Amino acid sequence: MHFEARPNKRCQKGLHLEYVVEASVDAATLFTQLEQQGATLLRAEEQWGPRTLHRAVQQFRFEVRVGAQDGVVDFLHRASADDVQRREDRALFEHVLAQL
């Protein structure tokens, strides 16, 4: 899947990346693919009115949110992940996203 990454420059600056995708992303498929690449995810869902937010957390490293915005997958580094870990996690996430 083609995507474009853009940083969210607000108060979580440096932590929050928005991936603009050209088609809808199935959260379960994305999360399963991440797990097959070695991630250990805690999954949760949250209801926002008619919208469902799908969250997957690799503890102390990153969180992926699907459903917060149409056409966007949110990727948030955890504050305590160091720069090397962040690069690796982002590479893993982008690899999986590209394969969808």
Place this chain on the structure above:
Amino acid sequence: MSRQLPPMGPSDHGRVLLAKEPLVFHCNYYNYYLQKTLLLDDELGMEDVITDAACEVGYAVLRGATNAGADPQARLQMAQDIFAQLGFGTIDFSAVDDNGGTVKVPVSHYGRCMTMAAPDGTEFERPQNYFDAGFAAGALAAAYEKDPGAYAASIQVCQSKAGAPGEIQLSLRDAPKDIATACGQGHHTDDVPPPPAASNIDEPAVLEALAGLDLGGNEEGLIPRFGVMLTFHFANFYNRISFELHRRMGGSGLEEAAEMLLVNAGYKCAFHTFGGIMTSGEWDAVVKPQIQSKEDWVHGMVACVNALGWGVWRVHELTEDKLVVRIWDDYESTGYTGMYGKANTGISFLAQGGVAGLMNLVYHADVSQKPTLDEAFYEEIFEQAGGFEPRQTKCQAMGDAYTEIVAERVK
């Protein structure tokens, strides 16, 4: 994630209480700007005020936890859980005993998230984790059933400066320091607020949807939400540090300057927290479908404010040039009267900044177009002509039945 917390839940008067302590949501930008304001003048001695205010609430919440048990270690575990749940980060009391010791703060809202809120390239001249230090001292005193001022807290490392985990040294004082007693909910009105003003916004539905969000700290004790880092903070902490700045600056003839600075902190809060909410996916899903007019943006945000623990806000009058908000039990008034008694001037500084800030976002910035809420845009909206300025026309802390804030466009 299982955390052992004191009884926590909604009470009357638009409050959420943890033990008996009222909680309010604020973001890292407000925390950064408020603390920057407090620390502008070294001679005011505000570092100690911040630390002691944190000690006051840390002590109060743990002593008020009826389910904390008698074991000091269990109480300190609860203190760690409270710290994480409310978005302050992670704190580790494993190396302390009743003589004190070293407290580690692997992740700190005040250490890390202030850096995120500060303009790029900011280098802090001093540590920022005074809250962490005071909270640790108060919690340890409560755990060992000592006087609240039994321990001195010395900041050894702050993440805002070193990047490394925070470190606080606690030591038993020869004689306890006087620490104020937290006032809990303070004094509330007996008045019943009217229902929300007529609009297209279904406020009960908005509140129900917001109540379904997980706004507790994640595994590293932070709350990344609405594009900001939230804290579910102690109202009495904000009140103590804000009113003490007001009192100390007032003592040197700078009362109006102090008020202006505290209102400015409210502008920052409105811009980032309100702006973050109104440009969020949550807003788009829950509130935006109900919006049919520009006025509804204001009514929708006021509905959200009523989930923040700030009191009960009601829109009394709204035009494109003016907003009158009446607030029952604004947390500044209830806290002020609980701490100091009746006020002789309006003291709802955060509320003033919030009301004017809301109008700036809706009628000056057109937040419906989802602008980038950065520092340059803040200056464009809040520091140029055509914006809104607030004045407080009633104050519950002065004996009025409610607080009233009027925000009008400056021609």
